[in-house]
Amino acid sequence: xKLDDAGFLDIGAQRLEYRMIGPRPNEAPTLVxxxxxxxxxxxxxxxxxxxxAATRAGVFVxxxxxxxxxxxxxxxxxxxxxxxxxxxxxxxxxxxxGFKNGLLVGHSDGASIAAIYAGSHQDHRVSxxxxxxxxxxxxxxxxxxxxxxxxxxxxxxxxxKLSRWHADPDNAFKGWNGxxxxxxxxxxxxxxxxxxxxxxxxxxxxxxDQYGTVKQIEVAQEECYCPVEVELLPGARHSPQREAPxxxxxxxxxxxxxxxWDHGETRAANAIQERV
Numbered sequence: 255x256k257l258d259d260a261g262f263l264d265i266g267a268q269r270l271e272y273r274m275i276g277p278r279p280n281e282a283p284t285l286v287x288x289x290x291x292x293x294x295x296x297x298x299x300x301x302x303x304x305x306x307a308a309t310r311a312g313v314f315v316x317x318x319x320x321x322x323x324x325x326x327x328x329x330x331x332x333x334x335x336x337x338x339x340x341x342x343x344x345x346x347x348x349x350x351x352g353f354k355n356g357l358l359v360g361h362s363d364g365a366s367i368a369a370i371y372a373g374s375h376q377d378h379r380v381s382x383x384x385x386x387x388x389x390x391x392x393x394x395x396x397x398x399x400x401x402x403x404x405x406x407x408x409x410x411x412x413x414x415k416l417s418r419w420h421a422d423p424d425n426a427f428k429g430w431n432g433x434x435x436x437x438x439x440x441x442x443x444x445x446x447x448x449x450x451x452x453x454x455x456x457x458x459x460x461x462x463d464q465y466g467t468v469k470q471i472e473v474a475q476e477e478c479y480c481p482v483e484v485e486l487l488p489g490a491r492h493s494p495q496r497e498a499p500x501x502x503x504x505x506x507x508x509x510x511x512x513x514x515w516d517h518g519e520t521r522a523a524n525a526i527q528e529r530v
């Protein structure tokens with residue numbers, strides 16, 4: 255299909271908002287960005303544009319159902335919502351955009367979805383993963399921060415702020431917050447997926463991440479058989495692409511350029527040759 259710079263994709267019953275920067279997925283390697291639990295296309299800001307400029311790759315950003323201008327979801331979300339996204343929606347989306355080669359770049363929930371996908375699909379089109387502030391299991395400090403987020407949504411102007419980005423802020427917030435605060439979600443754990451990932455990983459995390467500790471990094475280093483690089487950024491919290499943008503951009507673009515270009519990715523070279 256021909257991808258415009260922005261628009262909507264129909265994936266099953268879902269209508270998903272997207273934005274595309276740079277060469278299209280059938281022309282060159284592509285970074286597919288997967289947003290956090292309250293994120294969407296717009297909340298990435300100009301970070302996708304900077305990634306495209308720094309990597310020579312295309313960058314595809316989309317809002318999952320329930321976020322941004324995408325279609326809403328039925329509440330409450332099932333506690334398997336990240337597995338559902340990784341195993342049902344993401345494979346169909348990659349096929350729909352003509353994805354040939356590239357990286358999955360996930361933030362928070364999006365990082366978990368990327369890890370589940372790579373750990374359950376032997377997709378040779380995916381050459382590597384960038385996991386920003388990932389979570390592979392629940393932690394008490396993270397749950398406590400999500401409780402604080404609920405209080406803020408109920409007592410401050412947080413809902414008003416989110417309405418700038420989401421057509422239905424209740425659908426976005428309650429879908430995420432309600433799932434994470436369900437007592438059964440304490441059992442949520444995707445560590446077993448890590449051993450099945452067969453591509454290099456970069457983990458970028460803020461030293462002061464309020465939703466996850468360095469134990470998330472440590473378990474990845476222990477369980478993964480693939481190379482795991484780590485960029486732990488001082489002064490950053492859960493969104494290093496916004497709180498330490500230059501260092502985050504440098505770390506991701508360096509990793510992407512090495513994985514996609516420096517190691518003789520045949521498909522990538524062929525794609526560029528076809529464009530010249």
